[in-house]
Amino acid sequence: MLPEIPDPVVVAAKKSVTRLVMAFLAVQAAVVGALVLYDAFKHRQRTKRPNFPQPGVFEGRVADSEVTIYTYGEDLYADMLAAIRGAKTRVFLETFIWKSDDTGRRFKEALAEAAERGVEVFVVYDGFANLVVPQSFYRFHPKIHVYRFPVLRPSRLFTPLRSTGLDHRKLLVVDDETGFVGGYNIGDLYATEWRDTHVRITGPSVWDLRQAFVGVWNTVCAEPEIPHHPPQSWDPHIRTVNNIPAHLVYPIRGIYLEAINRAQSHVYITTAYFIPDKQILRALIAASKRGVDVRLIQPEDSNHVLADWLSRGFYTSLLREGVTVLLYRNAMIHAKTATIDGHWSTIGTANIDRLSLTGNYETNLEIHDRAFAADMEKIFEIDSTNCRELTLTEWKERNFAAPISETILIPLRPFL
Structure with missing residues (x-):
């Protein structure tokens, strides 16, 4: 039996796809490299010790x-x-x-x-x-x-x-x-x-x-x-509530989704890195659409520049639907907390990103108590005084290269 001769059109198409993939990966690597270098330069320029309000004990x-x-x-x-x-x-x-x-x-x-x-x-x-x-x-x-x-x-x-x-x-x-x-x-x-x-x-x-x-x-x-x-x-x-990768058990994501979906009044979230999956993003947007006051505090500049840029890829969707995005200034905010409707709260080790919610060993406390939630709201209010609110108008007017870079980085979301 004669060997099958490859179709030249198929071979050419495969080569073209391979070249496109390699070119995209090269561009993506260039964007990541540029961000890392720029972030390193910014850190050298910072000589002041971080200054931020201390909510207390x-x-x-x-x-x-x-x-x-x-x-x-x-x-x-x-x-x-x-x-x-x-x-x-x-x-x-x-x-x-x-x-x-x-x-x-x-x-x-x-x-x-x-x-x-x-x-x-x-x-x-x-x-x-x-x-x-x-x-x-x-x-x-x-x-x-x-x-x-x-x-x-x-x-x-x-x-x-x-x-x-x-x-x-x-x-x-x-x-x-x-x-x-x-x-x-x-x-x-x-x-x-x-x-x-x-x-x-x-x-x-x-x-x-x-x-x-x-x-x-x-x-x-x-x-x-x-x-x-x-x-x-x-x-x-x-x-x-514990995420245990060895058992493929990840319940922390579930408690967030359930609490957000139940929200009637307000959702206040503080997270070091915000790279949500589609369900959590949709839950936050759906809550905002039904009149819930949804507010998110995260660092204006965190200790991971790539995580910052991946987070920014979600800002347009959030701001367009009325979610308040608060950027914490002059210091790294690393808290992983939320409080909802003056009743439900969580404090723990899990960020709202893929690594924490579906990858790492994590532990969060889920607390149902009005007095505890009131304290969490006080902390959120004090932290908010050290934030600037991002507006949709400001976000739309950012440098034209920013949305291009954010789009190029989208495939990295599942890894962070």
């Missing part, structure tokens, strides 16, 4: 648990370190970024002291997020149980991408009595120069945060296994 009670909201890193770190130094039985610490600076060393020393006096200490940190930190820093006290999420995992080759996410969580649980969760990583930069939000819980609801840590440790780390303890009570007012 908010204390309250939700059902049988005491809750404290932190909006400034130094306040949070002082209480976290005090909890570790006062630990009697066990400490669970999980963080995405852990710098080898003064703040990082203080945490490391406090954990070593706890282990030395007989406290069980378990530590989890992400390897990829800390590639720039000297590995010598992560030599812990020999009694501390440590798991480093590896940068390269064989599972990435044989399982779906959604099952191999980074560990983006920031958790601390002490003696099964006190728990912390939120957006703060560990480092000097976050202590004073970033605006973020964290929450402390003391009481029965700490069990949920304990279980969040134990569930991941026993699934991914395995040795030594931490025993399961059932909760002492069932509190529907505070719920811990």
Whole structure:
């Protein structure tokens, strides 16, 4: 049988498509490179220390648990370190970024002291997020149980991408009595120069945060296994919601969608990076169309220029439908919070982007409480005073090259 001779037209068409794809990728790479260089230049021009309002510390009670909201890193770190130094039985610490600076060393020393006096200490940190930190820093006290999420995992080759996410969580649980969760990583930069939000819980609801840590440790780390303890009570007012890539479980996206779809009065969202999927974008627009006051705070210039430009690709759709876009100035706002209708709130580690909602290990608290929501609204109001509102007219008049660049970057949305 004679070999089949390729159709010249088909061959030419395939070559043309290949050339077009390669040309598009080259243009896309050029845009990304230009943005990174421009951002680096802007950062060199900034000599001032970031200046931003500090909403303060908010204390309250939700059902049988005491809750404290932190909006400034130094306040949070002082209480976290005090909890570790006062630990009697066990400490669970999980963080995405852990710098080898003064703040990082203080945490490391406090954990070593706890282990030395007989406290069980378990530590989890992400390897990829800390590639720039000297590995010598992560030599812990020999009694501390440590798991480093590896940068390269064989599972990435044989399982779906959604099952191999980074560990983006920031958790601390002490003696099964006190728990912390939120957006703060560990480092000097976050202590004073970033605006973020964290929450402390003391009481029965700490069990949920304990279980969040134990569930991941026993699934991914395995040795030594931490025993399961059932909760002492069932509190529907505070719920811990966990994204677990190893199980392909991503409920945080669901709680956002459900809460936005229920909204009748207002939706106030603060997020470091806003790269929503179609359903979340449509939910926000639909809420605005039915008369809900939808407001979004995010950085005017974040620490990731590519994420900024991907976010900007959504502004036209949001502004056209009446969503208020507030750009936080003069500092990085890294909070991952929302409050809706004066009743529902969430604080946690998940941004509204693809990596957080369908990729990484994340933990958010879902809180149903009017007093807590009132505090969250106060924080949002104070943060809003440090924002400028973006208008549709201003956005339409931006440089002609901007929308072209935003369009070229659209294919990168699923990866961030």
